[in-house]
Amino acid sequence: MxxxxxxxxxxxxxxxxxxxxxxxxxxxxxxxxxxxxxxxxxxxxxxxxxxxxxxxxxxxxxxxxxxxxxxxxxxxxxxxxxxxDKNAVASDVINEIVDKSGSYGNQNIGQGRNVTLDMSSPNIAKPFGIGHLRSTVIADSIAFIYEKLGYIPVRINHLGDWGKQFGMLITAYELWGDEEAVKAHPIDELLKLYVKINAEAETNPQLDEEARAWFLKLENGDKEALALWQWFRDESLIEFQRIYDKMNVSFASMNGEAFYNDKMDEIVDLLEKKGLLIESQGASIVDLQKYNLNPAMIKKSDGATLYITRDLAAALYRKRTYDFAKSIYVVGNEQSGHFKQLKAVLKEMGYAWSDDMVHVAFGLVTKDGKKLSTRKGNVILLEPTIDEAIERSLKQINDKNPKLANKEKVATQVGVGAIKFYDLKTDRMNGYDFNLEKMVSFEGETGPYVQYANARIQSILRKANFKVNLNLQLSFLENGSEHWELITLLKDFPTTVKRAADKYEPSILAKYVINLAQSFNRYYAHVRILDETSERESRLTLIYAVSVILKESLRLLGIESPEEM
The missing domain is CATH 3.30.1360.70 (Arginyl tRNA synthetase N-terminal domain)
Incomplete structure (x- = not known):
């Protein structure tokens, strides 16, 4: 209704x-x-x-x-x-939630069409830092939200497994690398090499030239260059997969930049046939003046390709493969110019579906107000951060509920959920300063606070030996403030999901679920839910419905809901 x-x-x-x-x-x-x-x-x-x-x-x-x-x-x-009429509305809303359970709020807007999401995209041979968390969790949540609206999400991890940085890394390995050290601790050693060569290149331009030469060899299929690149890639993927497993994130495709190496010639040919490719100072460009954009450089003067060449190939491949209704790129705000160029070039090529491509930008994560940089060695590693969040969660569980069964599993759900929620509750265009202590707190606007509200409801329902009663005629004698705030929020859930999808903004849903958890806690503080009164079953059914929506909201944010905490 x-x-x-x-x-x-x-x-x-x-x-x-x-x-x-x-x-x-x-x-x-x-x-x-x-x-x-x-x-x-x-x-x-x-x-x-x-x-x-x-x-x-x-x-x-x-x-x-x-x-x-x-x-x-x-x-x-x-x-x-x-x-x-509050009781009539309450009965309609709660009975619909009870009847539909997790499918409450489902909408068939997408009609089974695909939505591709370009997400996460860590760079091979570099550690998975907290900077890649935003792309991963924002896109994962958008995927769940669009799935609830009837689309089929296709999560694509467009790995950074190509480019000049591999020329830098190969150069560094050739100069200072130790094969045994890399085998023992691949990512740590490769990071040291990468940081060292970037520092040295600032005073020694020759290193930059050597790196360019190595990358050109890589593009031309040099056996030594390819063998080193493949080794770096394989070791990185083992580490990345371990982190994705902890975060409970999976992908339909792990095709990175290298996948499109043999697909770029077609792009260059198409641009030439359409008369769009212009030579400028030895490089090949597409003029985008009519869009008030800088020219898109397709090939450098040395013949090397650029990010945009691969992204054009990737866009065409994805349209042919998935026939997407939307193609969503969850990439940092600093890349906004790149995506404007990408869409403009595709539009010039005559592809109307370029209008279905959306850059979902986001702000930076900082530490103590400072920007993170792998190149400078200033990075917060994600895996040890997740492990510490789990440890902190376990400590709080031991303090508050030492007899809890499956403590380690619950601590993992809480710790991982805490990191995700703290990111997702922030308007994506705003950055935030990383603070693990605030993230894992059970108080305030945090993931553990919301999870605990749901666990509290489950505890009440167990004490009451609650059984779902469909089509119950509900009655609330309090007739107003306490329960009506909850009913209003429950009623708003479907429109909240739609608004979060329209704006590509999981924070809308995160803020909603905080409000719902806070509203429940106020209700719990003022109403004696378990008292044997004529309203007992109505009150229990109400909080059961609240639990359904708390869990579904968290699921759409990619977060699990422990039944006990």
Missing amino acids: NEKKIVAQVIAKELNDELTSDKIYELLESPKNIEMGDIAFPTFSLAKKLHKSPQIIATELAEKIDVSSFEKIEATGSYINFFL
């Missing part, structure tokens, strides 16, 4: 088509507090048409509207405030 649509229809009926119900629906607002009603209609837009003040319109219209579908209707200033 959509109460806003009912309100729009009853208003439209009395206005005799002065405004359509669809237009009225768009104008409806939610009052700032519960005492002012549940839905408000501002009458300002009718003043010119009816030649009356908004206050008079509100008063006269409120007297005409049939009140039978509502608890009451009031004119307050220029607004008509509608107070819903």
